[in-house]
Amino acid sequence: MDTHQIVWNEMVAKQIVQHLDKRRMEGSYAPNGAQARDEITAMIPPGAKVYRCGSMTTAGIGLWEKIAQLPGVEIIDPYQPGLSPEQAMELRRQGMIADVMIASSNAITLDGRLVNLDGTGNRVAAMCFGPKKVILVVGMNKVAPDLESAMARVKHYAAPVNVIRAGFNNPCKENGLCIDCKSPQRICNLWSIIEGHMIKGRIHVKLVGENLGY
Ligand code: SF4
Numbered sequence: 001m002d003t004h005q006i007v008w009n010e011m012v013a014k015q016i017v018q019h020l021d022k023r024r025m026e027g028s029y030a031p032n033g034a035q036a037r038d039e040i041t042a043m044i045p046p047g048a049k050v051y052r053c054g055s056m057t058t059a060g061i062g063l064w065e066k067i068a069q070l071p072g073v074e075i076i077d078p079y080q081p082g083l084s085p086e087q088a089m090e091l092r093r094q095g096m097i098a099d100v101m102i103a104s105s106n107a108i109t110l111d112g113r114l115v116n117l118d119g120t121g122n123r124v125a126a127m128c129f130g131p132k133k134v135i136l137v138v139g140m141n142k143v144a145p146d147l148e149s150a151m152a153r154v155k156h157y158a159a160p161v162n163v164i165r166a167g168f169n170n171p172c173k174e175n176g177l178c179i180d181c182k183s184p185q186r187i188c189n190l191w192s193i194i195e196g197h198m199i200k201g202r203i204h205v206k207l208v209g210e211n212l213g214y
Helices: 003-022 033-042 056-060 063-068 085-095 122-128 147-166
Strands: 026-030 049-052 074-076 100-103 107-109 114-118 133-139 190-194 203-208
Touching (some): 049 085, 056 133, 063 074, 074 085, 085 122, 100 122, 114 147, 122 133
Parallel strands (some): 026 203, 049 100, 133 203
């Protein structure tokens, strides 16, 4: 990040945080991943069960290694190596009643709406209801001007890149472009647009002044 990008990030993040507050969600800004990691770790209550959702952002800032060091905290991790598909699915179910869920968001609009798209829906479902606290770590590269551009970002960039990462045999793996496939491994099945929440403060968005995730 050069100086001008840092200034833009701080100015825009401040306004998004204000919009989140109006939507009964919390928001805060960290200028870098290391600070975000420490601030999020400090938000985990002692003895909490923490649900890990798929996120290159949270892995990229070393968040899970830090949380694993917290005394008494249990991480519900469907992505740990060696699990059968059935075991991984069961952990996703257990995650729905965790104390804390941590993920990213595929996009966030300038007026504080959270836009996400899932294959199986465990992540978007838990964002909406289940875990007592939801913490979403969002790099400023995921800010979109409005809902239309946010959805376009998710469908035409985040989804194909995630398909390439996962190695799924979907059409976008071949050329990076979405053709709205009906593949069995399609990861674009379930949209979520979060415009606010009745439980004030349940969702906390940690904006980060770095390019993180897709
Ligand atoms: S709908 Fe299919 S082709 Fe389009 S991004 Fe999703 S998985 Fe790829």
